[in-house]
Amino acid sequence: MAGLDAGRAIPVWLAEDDLGCIICHDLLAWPATLPCGHTFCRDCLLDLWAARRSRFCPSCREGAPGPPQLRKNTMLEDLADKYRLAARELEPLSPGPEPTPAPRPASRPGRPTAQLRTLLDGVDLSLASPKVSSSPPEQKMKDILHDLEDIQEKLRENFTQKGALEEQTQVELPEVPSSSSRPLPDQSRFAPKKASSFARWAISPTFDLESLSCNLKVSVDLRTVTVSDFPMLYAWSPERFASSQALCSQALSSGQHYWEVDTQRCSHWAVGVASRGMKRDQILGRTTDSWCVEWKGASQLSAWCMVKETVLGSDRPSVVGIWLDLEEGKLAFYSKADQAKPLFECPISVSVPLHPAFWLYGLDPGNSLTIRKMNV
Known part of the structure; x- marks a missing residue:
């Protein structure tokens, strides 16, 4: 089109996911950003919290303490509104008859992305020299292109910040924040750690027969x-746990340590660390000197830290990796395959050695946990 600025271009890389809500899969409406940084439609978030009777981020599952205080993300709302406007303005460019939109609720404007891509058939999509086959008013096209350029620039800045964050996460040691315990943020956009990254700190602990519960072998x-x-395989003593729990013999008092536990042959379990002085009538994770992740056998994975439970999700890890950094006072759990997927992290502060700890509850005969032998 004559008179168009040759430097302007339509950002065809913009997808609906860039401004979408993962709950309703629609463009954001009244965007609400949580403290973890993820954004959703306010109504979608409130409906989800009401249905599940708990408050957490649907993306990273970080808890939202206290009553919800959701504030509108005005920049994202402005971007979404401009995107909707740009799609509507470009609709006259369609060479065929205009489709009749399906009726939608007033609070959920229709997603324009698919129509935008279709209606751009008459535009040269290169970033160098856009050409328009039809002839809407020149000023209207300039305004549309200007608004889309604004979206492009703001999202480019966001991608740049995201790239810098990804580079910071590519370190050898697992990063564990020093704030209060919480599930790890969604790391699907980061490269998970190779299991071999922990090899230099790997240990292969062994079970302690003195603390072993009488119904375990x-x-x-x-x-x-x-x-x-057959219960009561061992003579009872005050050192033995009353429930089906066990410690390892190795006392870990300094340095960094990593070990793995195969949980595939146990329907209900908990794995973690505890002090030797943990009371024998108490349960792993329910004391101030023990920590664990726990599979309840009912599609729920939880973490216990400082006598507080955090629900992590419904995916069951077949192998759990435990990272204990006693120099920094940090504990992290991983779902281990070829790569180690973070599950949970928390700070620890103790003045006594810690031991790998286990709980096989449900008392189903044959249930077992295995400490994987690692090259040390």
């Missing part, structure tokens, strides 16, 4: 603990 190599068909 241990393999010859002391690395598999199983619920026995």
Whole structure:
């Protein structure tokens, strides 16, 4: 079109996900940004919280303490409004008959992305020299292109900041924030850590027969603990746990340590760390000197830290990796496959050594946990 600024271009890379809500899969309406940085439609978020009777981020599952105080993200609302306007303005460019939109609620404007891409058939989509096959008013096209350029620039700044954050996460040691315990943020956009990254700190602890519950038995190599068909395999002593729990012999008092537990043959379990002095009638994670992640056997994975439970999700890890950094006072759990996916992290502060700790509850005979033998 004559008179168009050759430097302007339509940002065809813009997708609906850039300004969308992952709950309703629509463009953001009254965007509400949580403290973790993720943004959703306010009504979608409130409906989800009401249905599940708990407040957490649907993306990273970070808890939202206290009553919800949702504030509008005015920049994202402005971008979404400009995107809707640009799509409506470009609709006359369609070479065919204008489709009749399906009726939608007033609070959920229709998603313009698919129509925008279709209606741009008459435009040269290169970033160098846009050309328009039809002839709407020149000033209207300039305004549309100007608004889209604003969206392009703001999102480019956002991508730049995101790239810088990704670079900061590519370190060898697992990063554990020093704030209060919480589930790890959604790291799907980051490269998960290779399991081999922990090799230099790997240990292969063995079960301690003195603390072992009377209804558990241990393999010859002391690395598999199983619920026995015959209780009271060992003579009772005050050192033994009253419930089906066990510690490892290794006392960890300094340095960094990593070990892995195979949970595939246990329907209900908890794995973590505890002090040797943990009371024998108490349960792992329910004391101030023990921490764990726990699979309840009912599609719920939880973490326990400082006698507080945090629900992590419904995915069951077949192998759990435990990272204990006693120099920094940090504990982290991973779902380990070829790569280590973060599950939960929390600070720890103790003045006594810690031991790998386990709980096989439900007392189903044959249930077992195995400490994987690692190259050390």
